[in-house]
Amino acid sequence: MASARGSATDLAISVRDVVKEFPTGDGGVIRVLDGVTFDIRRGETLVIMGGSGCGKSTLLNCLIGEYSVNGGHILFFTKNMREPADIALMDEDGLNELRKRYGILFQSGALFGSMTLAENVALPLIEHSYVDASIIDIVVTLKLQQVKMLAHRNKMPSQLSGGQKKRAGLARATALDPEILFYDEPSAGLDPVTSAAIDELMMDLSRKLRVTSVVVTHEMDSAFRIADRMVMLDKGRVLKIGDRCEFERIRDADPGTLDGRDERLMHQFLRGASEGPITDADGMTEFEKLIIAGE
Amino acid sequence: MSEIIKEVTQDGATTTVRLSGEIDMHQAPEFHKGLVKICAGDLKQLVLDLSEVRYIDSSGVGTLVEVFRRLKKKNQTLVLLSPGERVRSVLEITRLDKFFTVAESESEIPAA
Numbered sequence: 001m002a003s004a005r006g007s008a009t010d011l012a013i014s015v016r017d018v019v020k021e022f023p024t025g026d027g028g029v030i031r032v033l034d035g036v037t038f039d040i041r042r043g044e045t046l047v048i049m050g051g052s053g054c055g056k057s058t059l060l061n062c063l064i065g066e067y068s069v070n071g072g073h074i075l076f077f078t079k080n081m082r083e084p085a086d087i088a089l090m091d092e093d094g095l096n097e098l099r100k101r102y103g104i105l106f107q108s109g110a111l112f113g114s115m116t117l118a119e120n121v122a123l124p125l126i127e128h129s130y131v132d133a134s135i136i137d138i139v140v141t142l143k144l145q146q147v148k149m150l151a152h153r154n155k156m157p158s159q160l161s162g163g164q165k166k167r168a169g170l171a172r173a174t175a176l177d178p179e180i181l182f183y184d185e186p187s188a189g190l191d192p193v194t195s196a197a198i199d200e201l202m203m204d205l206s207r208k209l210r211v212t213s214v215v216v217t218h219e220m221d222s223a224f225r226i227a228d229r230m231v232m233l234d235k236g237r238v239l240k241i242g243d244r245c246e247f248e249r250i251r252d253a254d255p256g257t258l259d260g261r262d263e264r265l266m267h268q269f270l271r272g273a274s275e276g277p278i279t280d281a282d283g284m285t286e287f288e289k290l291i292i293a294g295e
Numbered sequence: 296m297s298e299i300i301k302e303v304t305q306d307g308a309t310t311t312v313r314l315s316g317e318i319d320m321h322q323a324p325e326f327h328k329g330l331v332k333i334c335a336g337d338l339k340q341l342v343l344d345l346s347e348v349r350y351i352d353s354s355g356v357g358t359l360v361e362v363f364r365r366l367k368k369k370n371q372t373l374v375l376l377s378p379g380e381r382v383r384s385v386l387e388i389t390r391l392d393k394f395f396t397v398a399e400s401e402s403e404i405p406a407a
Contacts, residue, residue: 125354129320132327135357142353142360142389176320177352208384 011077012180012212013040013063014084019071020058020236032058034236035072040180042077043210045202047223050233051269057184059233060216063087064104064182065095076101079179100128102180103173107188110169111157117144117168118153124175143171147201163194170201180212181205187219199225220270224248232266240266297329298322301347308339308407311376315347318355327358334365340407341366342398346377351385363395374398374405 020033032055040046050056061067063074065087075084078101085098104110111120121140125131131139144150147167157165166186173181186202187195199222205211206226217223223230230247232239239262240246250263251270258264261277268276299322302313312333318326334341341362345351363373374396378386386392398404 125320129354130324131320131354131357132324132361135323135327135354135361138357138360139353142356142391145390146388175353177354204388208388 010042011039011075011084012042012044013077013214014075015039015059015063015072016075017072018059018062018069018074018088020055020062020067021070032236033062033069036233036236036238037072038231038238038241040212040214041229042212043206044228045206045213045215045226047227047230048214048216048233049218049220049223049230049269050239051218054233055236056216056233060182060184060214063214064102065090065099076180100176101178102182103176103178104182105166105169105173105184105186107185108165108169111165111172113157116154116156117149117160117171120157120168121172121175124172128176139175143175144168146174146204147171148197163190163198166190166194166198167201170198174205174211177209178211180214183213183215183217185217185219186215187217187222192221195219195222196225202226220251220272224251232269234262234265297325299326299348300329300333303333305338309342309404310336310338310340311342311344313344313347317350318348318358319350319352320354323352323354323358326355327361330358330362331365334362334371338371338407340372340374340405342374342376342404344376345382346379348379348382351382353385353389356385356389356391359395360391372396372405372407376401376404 015036015038018033018036019031021029021031024030036059048056048059058067062069069088072088074087076087076098077084087098118140121143122136125136125139141150144153147170149164149167149171152160152164160168183202186198190198202213203226206213215226224244227244229241229243231241247270250266253267255264255267258267265277299314299316299318300312301315304311310333366373376398377400378397386395396405
């Protein structure tokens, strides 16, 4: 399977024909991911993007094992493992073991409100290692220094701004030195300066320590700043995967030179334009369909 | 002693410890115990030869800091010898390269 497409040395994750469906209220199912296939290379920063409802958050939840898939495979090529681990076939114990190898930065930072920042960052180390308390304390200092939050180490999460919570969340996500970091909308709700600072941190981790980063975002400035490669999803399928420069070409192209609906859709999304295939499917807006055609 | 600690040699007041392998959170507790035992000996300077260390994580770096503090209290010094690219990157991103004495080769090790 994935071994034919890449070796354990160059792949971090291989996503193969992933299908995810959810039940609808009327006894049917809605297919949110429909045969999604792509690879994530070791050490790269891959940005997953797409419009609302395209399936990117569902895909992230499948990648981190939060959702089970209805079809396909998600293979993790982790360090010191002979065979790739298929998250689709894992039991809870296997998933818990794999989870030690990746970190997740959730939108809110997901800190425990009853603990100080230092305690939040120390928690994964206390739970998953036998390292001496004095060394855990040093590691916490190093992690908080890395995200420039050392001065706040004894504060409670409720005393922090949104950007500070994100930084602290990143410190906790990296406490166990994960091979892979997943980011869920890391720039959402942040001012441009704080957003750029978070981007810098992510790039630092990725480039200096070769941490593989998988970022779900719809913030295009941030996406183009951090991405090595990008994946564009549309209606649960991969519309395009490629190097950042390929997406820059589509973003910056004269609309008249774009090739087909897919490129026009990507152009509209990447530029944040109000007119285009996203809002004008079949030549009519959703509003026109409702008013004129009564659909 | 520890899977990481391969050889301990003494030359006057300098003790040199040759390390090899990957220092991660699984290895760090034993590695720490081994170094604490060595630090308890009669030495003025501890040299950790990192040339064969392929990987170090934060718990490994935390161990180095703990040993550095332990030695400093007794006016002893710590020298990191020939760290590879990975170790160097970790020291850089944690800004510990500013605190540790790093020697590229044996000839650069300060006199004890």
